[in-house]
Amino acid sequence: MTVIGTDGKHRCFGGQAGKEFYGDYHDQEWGFPVHDDRLLFENLILEGAQAGLSWETVLRKRDGYRRAFHGFDIALCAAMDDEELEMLREDAGIIRNRLKIFSVRKNALVFLEIRREFGSFDAWLWAHLEGTPPVNRPGQFSDMASTSPISDLISKTLKKRGMSFVGSTIIYAYMQAIGMTDDHLAGCWKA
Numbered sequence: 001m002t003v004i005g006t007d008g009k010h011r012c013f014g015g016q017a018g019k020e021f022y023g024d025y026h027d028q029e030w031g032f033p034v035h036d037d038r039l040l041f042e043n044l045i046l047e048g049a050q051a052g053l054s055w056e057t058v059l060r061k062r063d064g065y066r067r068a069f070h071g072f073d074i075a076l077c078a079a080m081d082d083e084e085l086e087m088l089r090e091d092a093g094i095i096r097n098r099l100k101i102f103s104v105r106k107n108a109l110v111f112l113e114i115r116r117e118f119g120s121f122d123a124w125l126w127a128h129l130e131g132t133p134p135v136n137r138p139g140q141f142s143d144m145a146s147t148s149p150i151s152d153l154i155s156k157t158l159k160k161r162g163m164s165f166v167g168s169t170i171i172y173a174y175m176q177a178i179g180m181t182d183d184h185l186a187g188c189w190k191a
Helices: 020-028 037-050 055-060 062-068 074-078 082-090 098-118 121-126 149-161 168-177
Strands: none
Touching (some): 037 168, 074 098, 082 098, 098 121
16 A cells, blocks of 8 residues: 655655655665666665664664765775774664674675676676566555565675675565565556
């Protein structure tokens, strides 16, 4: 079941009074195919930061993450030292979980390794799809998948390479965010 925003549009989420920013994210970002490695890295880190929290919470802190992690410059994140990462535990602009903060460096190092091996993270990631992204039209969020065989495979591979906060459920949400699957609800104006 969709929600109706203050603008009258039916959406999967967001757009209600006080949550217009969430509706804007839905309308302008969620589900759009992303092929830029920096944006793919940003989305991967933010999805991992969401673990145990709401996506709305993460979106409210996105600017803080961009500031704290050098605009998600992958090489700069990979080069962050322990002291710099530890200092971020005092930054109220991000989620201050130590494991999540330190995972940014670890994941950046693996991201760069995949980029060197395949030319880009984008090339490696999108090669997991056979053709175009699948389209699903669940009636409500409870009908929506939380994992898939592709998210299972990507998760397993990234974990084996050393990434963290990349479980299959996180990867499936990542795939939704970056347009690798189209899961807009039936009745959503974007469907």
